Amino acid sequence: xxxxxPFGAPRxxxxxxxxxxxxxxIAIVLxxxxxxPQGAEVSAANRLLPPSLAAPFGTDLLGRDMLARTLAGLxxxxxxxxxxxxxxxxxGLGFGLLAALGGRLLDRAxxxxxxxxxxxxxxxxxxxxxxxxxxxxxxxxxxxxxxHWPRLARLVRAEVQSLLGAAYVRQSRxxxxxxxxxxxxxxxxHLVPQVTVGFVLMFPHAILHEAGLSFLGFGLEPHxxxxxxxxxESMRALNAGAWxxxxxxxxxxxxxxxxxxxxxxxxxxxxxxxxxxx
Numbered sequence: 215x216x217x218x219x220p221f222g223a224p225r226x227x228x229x230x231x232x233x234x235x236x237x238x239x240i241a242i243v244l245x246x247x248x249x250x251p252q253g254a255e256v257s258a259a260n261r262l263l264p265p266s267l268a269a270p271f272g273t274d275l276l277g278r279d280m281l282a283r284t285l286a287g288l289x290x291x292x293x294x295x296x297x298x299x300x301x302x303x304x305x306g307l308g309f310g311l312l313a314a315l316g317g318r319l320l321d322r323a324x325x326x327x328x329x330x331x332x333x334x335x336x337x338x339x340x341x342x343x344x345x346x347x348x349x350x351x352x353x354x355x356x357x358x359x360x361x362h363w364p365r366l367a368r369l370v371r372a373e374v375q376s377l378l379g380a381a382y383v384r385q386s387r388x389x390x391x392x393x394x395x396x397x398x399x400x401x402x403x404h405l406v407p408q409v410t411v412g413f414v415l416m417f418p419h420a421i422l423h424e425a426g427l428s429f430l431g432f433g434l435e436p437h438x439x440x441x442x443x444x445x446x447e448s449m450r451a452l453n454a455g456a457w458x459x460x461x462x463x464x465x466x467x468x469x470x471x472x473x474x475x476x477x478x479x480x481x482x483x484x485x486x487x488x489x490x491x492x
Contacts, residue, residue, distance in 0.1 A: 246289025295420035301359025310370025415478035
C-alpha cells in the first residue's frame with residue numbers, strides 16, 4: 215500500500231511538515247504575548263541601532279526593539295487573519311450551499327454577486343469597505359472577510375452540485391428527505407475538509423491584505439505594532455540607511471505567509487481521497 219501523495223511527498227513527510235509549520239505559527243503567537251510589552255519600550259539612547267546579538271532586528275527611530283515589535287505585529291496579524299479567514303470561510307460555505315440548494319433564482323443571484331466581486335479590483339474594494347466602516351481592526355476583519363469568500367463559494371457550489379448526483383443522495387430524496395436535511399447529513403461531511411483547506415489557504419491572503427491596508431493607512435490604528443504600520447514607519451528611516459526596519463519585518467511576514475501557503479497545500483494533499491486511502 216503506497217503512502218505517496220499527488221504532490222510527490224510521502225504522507226509521513228507531509229504530516230511532519232504540517233506539524234512543524236503549525237508548531238512554528240503557535241510559537242510566534244506565544245512569543246508575541248511574551249515580547250509585546252518590550253516592543254513598546256522607548257529608549258532615546260538606543261535609536262536606530264543595527265542588528266546585533268542584543269537586538270537581532272535592530273531598533274527603530276524611538277529605540278524600540280524591532281524583534282519584539284515584529285513578533286507583536288505577527289501575532290496581531292495572525293489574530294486578524296484568523297477572524298477574517300474564518301468569516302470568509304463561513305460566507306463561502308453558506309453562499310455556496312445557498313446557490314446549489316436554493317433553486318435557480320438564488321443560484322443566479324449568488325452567481326451574479328460572485329462575478330461582481332471577482333470583477334472589481336480587489337485592493338480598491340478592500341479600501342472602500344475599510345473606509346466605509348471607519349477603519350480600525352474590526353473594519354479590516356470585515357473588509358477582508360467579506361471580499362474573500364467568492365472563490366470558495368464557487369468551489370462549494372460546484373462540489374455540492376456534483377454530490378447531488380450521487381446514488382445515496384438520490385435515495386435520500388426518494389425517502390422524502392428535504393434538501394436542507396441532505397445538506398446537513400450528506401453534504402457537510404464532504405465539504406468540511408475542503409472548507410478547512412480553503413480557510414487555511416485564505417489565511418495568508420488575509421494577513422497580506424491586512425498588512426497592505428495598514429501600510430496604506432486604511433487598516434489598523436498607527437499606535438498598534440502591526441506589520442503594515444511598521445513597514446509604513448520604516449519609510450521615514452530608509453534614507454538614513456536603516457534598511458533593517460523594512461527588510462527584517464517584511465521577511466518575517468513573507469515567511470509566515472509562505473508557511474501558511476505550504477500548510478494549506480499539505481492539508482489539501484492529505485485530505486484528498488487518494489491520500490486518505492493510504
